[in-house]
Amino acid sequence: MMLPPLREVIARHGLSASKALGQNFLFDEQLLDRIAAIPGSLAGQQVLEVGPGPGGLTRALLRAGADVTAIEMDRRCLPALAEVAEAFPGKLRVIEGDAMKIAPETLFTGPYAIVANLPYNVGTALFTGWLSGEAWPPQWTSLTLMFQEEVARRIVAAPDTPAYGRLAVLAQWRGTAKLAMKVHRSAFTPPPKVMSAIVHVTPADAPPGVSMRVLERVTEAAFGQRRKMLRQSLKGLPGALEALERLGIDPQRRAETLTVAEFVGIARLLTG
Incomplete structure (x- = not known):
């Protein structure tokens, strides 16, 4: 037809x-x-x-x-x-x-x-x-x-x-x-x-040990105040500043400078 x-x-x-x-x-x-x-x-x-x-x-x-x-x-x-x-x-x-x-x-x-x-x-x-x-x-x-x-x-x-x-x-x-x-x-x-x-x-292969919900919370906090340094934007998220320190991420950086892998790394430490 x-x-x-x-x-x-x-x-x-x-x-x-x-x-x-x-x-x-x-x-x-x-x-x-x-x-x-x-x-x-x-x-x-x-x-x-x-x-x-x-x-x-x-x-x-x-x-x-x-x-x-x-x-x-x-x-x-x-x-x-x-x-x-x-x-x-x-x-x-x-x-x-x-x-x-x-x-x-x-x-x-x-x-x-x-x-x-x-x-x-x-x-x-x-x-x-x-x-x-x-x-x-x-x-x-x-x-x-x-x-x-x-x-x-x-x-x-x-x-x-x-x-x-x-x-x-x-x-x-x-x-x-x-x-x-x-x-x-x-x-x-x-x-x-x-x-x-x-x-x-x-x-692609999913990075292990990361919760989607946690990653969403991290990106929401970081980009919610994207002009601020991470030490400011992430301070309300329990454990986030410690995660930056463990990963060797400078807390004076801003959200848009972090790679996807760095965000995933923060979320992995907070997922545990």
Whole structure:
């Protein structure tokens, strides 16, 4: 079954991107196919997509041979997604619901990749949630996610750069994150005010003996007052100043100068 162009589907179903849901639709099939190619071959692979909307990226993932499970909370989009499911029999499962409340591991029995043009208003929360499972390596094999470019740069930032902060440490402490592609604002309908970019993350070996929650507390304290020296920003965290001393980290340094490994080292001493 041939699917009609996405613009036609949107017009027929009277769909418009909802600002409240952080939606922006992508229509360019070539661009969508390039996004679907970032994780590598998806033939026969399980893929989770969050916020498919009318199904532009969904179509590209299915064209790439993936078995897609899509979570969509906007009921208006369900009829358009049902048409996509009909065109790819047995390859698309649509779940109506809130991705913030659904644990992906309950949807899959084996490994799966996550590929999504994330709704802007919940993108960061979903991303940190997928990174923070206590069990590691995770069931997901990679994350290929569209963010506002500013957020994407914060995820891949190196120490001693203005974008480096909590998000970079959390993304890089047990994964490899790279900026895979920039997407111009004009590619979307309606065009957002900012540029977008796609981040690709693959899991790496987890440093042993570190609690995600402790690492979050350390980065929160350190970057919460990023202009202050560590001896000031970390003094409210029991054991943190002693940890700096044990690791030979100068307490006069500021948070943005610490490497991911140094943050992990502090968190390891506080995890015990």
